[in-house]
Amino acid sequence: MTYEELLKKRRSVRKYQDKPVAVELIQEMIKESTLAPNAGNEQPWKFIIVNNREMLQKISDESKKNILARIAANPDDYAKKYQGMLQNESFNVFYNAPCLMMILGLSHLKNLHVDCALAAGYFMLAASSRGLGTCWVNLGTEIHDPEMLRELAIPDNCTIVAPIILGYPENIPSVPKRKEAEIVKIIR
Numbered sequence: 001m002t003y004e005e006l007l008k009k010r011r012s013v014r015k016y017q018d019k020p021v022a023v024e025l026i027q028e029m030i031k032e033s034t035l036a037p038n039a040g041n042e043q044p045w046k047f048i049i050v051n052n053r054e055m056l057q058k059i060s061d062e063s064k065k066n067i068l069a070r071i072a073a074n075p076d077d078y079a080k081k082y083q084g085m086l087q088n089e090s091f092n093v094f095y096n097a098p099c100l101m102m103i104l105g106l107s108h109l110k111n112l113h114v115d116c117a118l119a120a121g122y123f124m125l126a127a128s129s130r131g132l133g134t135c136w137v138n139l140g141t142e143i144h145d146p147e148m149l150r151e152l153a154i155p156d157n158c159t160i161v162a163p164i165i166l167g168y169p170e171n172i173p174s175v176p177k178r179k180e181a182e183i184v185k186i187i188r
Helices: 003-009 023-033 053-073 078-087 112-129 146-151
Strands: 046-050 099-106 133-136 158-167
Touching (some): 023 046, 023 112, 046 053, 053 078, 053 099, 099 112, 112 133, 112 158
Antiparallel strands (some): 099 158, 133 158
């Protein structure tokens, strides 16, 4: 597969086959994602693999509860557009994917979000190259229950940056229409 084909194959997948993803395969992709560029070579990322549907459902329920509470406290919250979906009891924020891989790191680091986003991009490309589908589900960052944070081994001083669902896709969505790149200026 060419690089251009890989880029076109990497889509946000929300429908997965009922087939588990081997932890060893996920670990290979994580290793590749750590080749991503990062500020000062700090390599701030940490990874959590959730390969258990019951736990995925618990995380989804926790996230939905917290986002709905946030919307109730601030009706102008950007997540308001998801309110109807989140109120649907059967909606799973992880689209019933078989696996979730979270990228997190120490909250105080200045470049944490950029560095982890780069690792996430590498991870999603690594998955696509293996015929797997992914989707970055930002709704999955809203975990506040101390017991769940302990169960997931997320330290108090860490921030979840990229919750990425993973699995064998039912199909690969086509590339959505893209805007022309806006090149502000070329200086020669």
